[in-house]
Amino acid sequence: MEPTDDDTATALPLAIEVAWGLRGRAAKGPRPGLTVAGIVDAAVRVADAEGLAAVSMGRVARELGAATMALYRYVGAKDELLTLMVDAAYGAPPRVAEPGGYWRDGLAGWARAERAALHRHPWILQVPISGPPVTPHALAWMEQGLRCLAGTGLTEAEKMSVILLVTGYVRNEALLGVQIAEAARAAGREPGQIMPDYRRLLTRLTDPDRFPALHAVIAAGVLDRDDDPDDEFDFGLDRVLDGVAALVRTRTA
Amino acid sequence: MEPTDDDTATALPLAIEVAWGLRGRAAKGPRPGLTVAGIVDAAVRVADAEGLAAVSMGRVARELGAATMALYRYVGAKDELLTLMVDAAYGAPPRVAEPGGYWRDGLAGWARAERAALHRHPWILQVPISGPPVTPHALAWMEQGLRCLAGTGLTEAEKMSVILLVTGYVRNEALLGVQIAEAARAAGREPGQIMPDYRRLLTRLTDPDRFPALHAVIAAGVLDRDDDPDDEFDFGLDRVLDGVAALVRTRTA
DNA sequence: CGTTACTGCGTAGACGATACGCAGAACTAG
């Protein structure tokens, strides 16, 4: 029988249902030798140590002392594994939204916590996109973010937009950091040396007449040394939250 | 002889030097049958039509009627090709920064233009990160963005941060759009049906007691139908630019 | 006309995802 529209619409990949605790052990058959959580942990371990590119089904299986194909009893495809790896790497969100707390402090803490998670597991940013969040931790993070905005008078739609805006900012900022670290690794240099190299490269490539604004930046010494990433992050976050604050004011007044 | 520090620091992949016009035709030897630009165009064509996953060296070569290995005379590795594909897909930036124009209009136009490019070539967002921008169009976009901020009184470092902030917002917003479209494609449904499906899924997965803020969003009907993506984009952009405006005010006053 | 530098590209190796199906284990019904 064909699955109904409703079934396909709310159908989840096997391993993700397991992550939500929607599947128990099978009544019959041999005891499973592995667990979804164990597989995901092993995969995260590999990604942390050797990068996302090293995460192949075979490599993860070897990590567990299992055969490659054994994993496919637990995970329908590699995509599922990646989705669950991201969920595991985020972990449970911090409790930042105290009832009665100032929304801005809560949201800033939430953003910083996400940033910390991305710095712990930079490969998260390389996982290809698959769809809207459906894993337990991902939704828990969303919940925490929304709670920060409880007392603001924003509409629910606006709250969601703000959450998306902030998380987008954090991800993008972290992405830039990873790009620089990646470039440093590829060139075999210390992270602190990358910006001067980049400045030299830009100076060689770009003509001051055709790139005046860029050369003004270079001349001002902006690329002479790496900025403190924390300062850079806080600067942008303040801009974003200022923008949100402007909206909150219109709703409060 | 070992390359000096300076050489490695400013060394560029072969094909990217070609893109900057830093390499002429070789004096001797047979006439090249292909060009870097032609290869990149073919790859972009494949990505547009069949997605980034379809872009393999072999597939691109077939598109050109050449052999797989022929491409490696022009690009050192697949990464280089991807970088150049992104550059080609962005194309030349629009001229949004009129001298004497209001910075906010210019920056909004710049953001919208980038968004349009990402919508034309959604696979850009799936290209793995490699490093800071070094291709001609990428730097031209940066130049245009910086020019918008000419009259604002911001420091050069602040201008750069603002540009990064805005481009980050645009990329993130486009990413969300692509995720939704991707989910729609994977589920074989019309784009307009995705949000109701998602709402059903969340309702099934999350307990209202443990996810009260999320359920408030659901109850408010936020996920009942797809928002107009343009409205959603403009909302977030206004927030970001409001934040920038607050900074500009402190520098002007 | 040799020399030389460069071209196209065939061959081949290493690796990755994953469909398929078998052998055997664990549980249940009788």
Place this chain on the structure above:
DNA sequence: CTAGTTCTGCGTATCGTCTACGCAGTAACG
């Protein structure tokens, strides 16, 4: 206790990918 059922681990095999290597042919130069 036994037979049947259902699930597990995983070997085998297919197909696709990137790319190192090196040969043979070609165009320009001296």
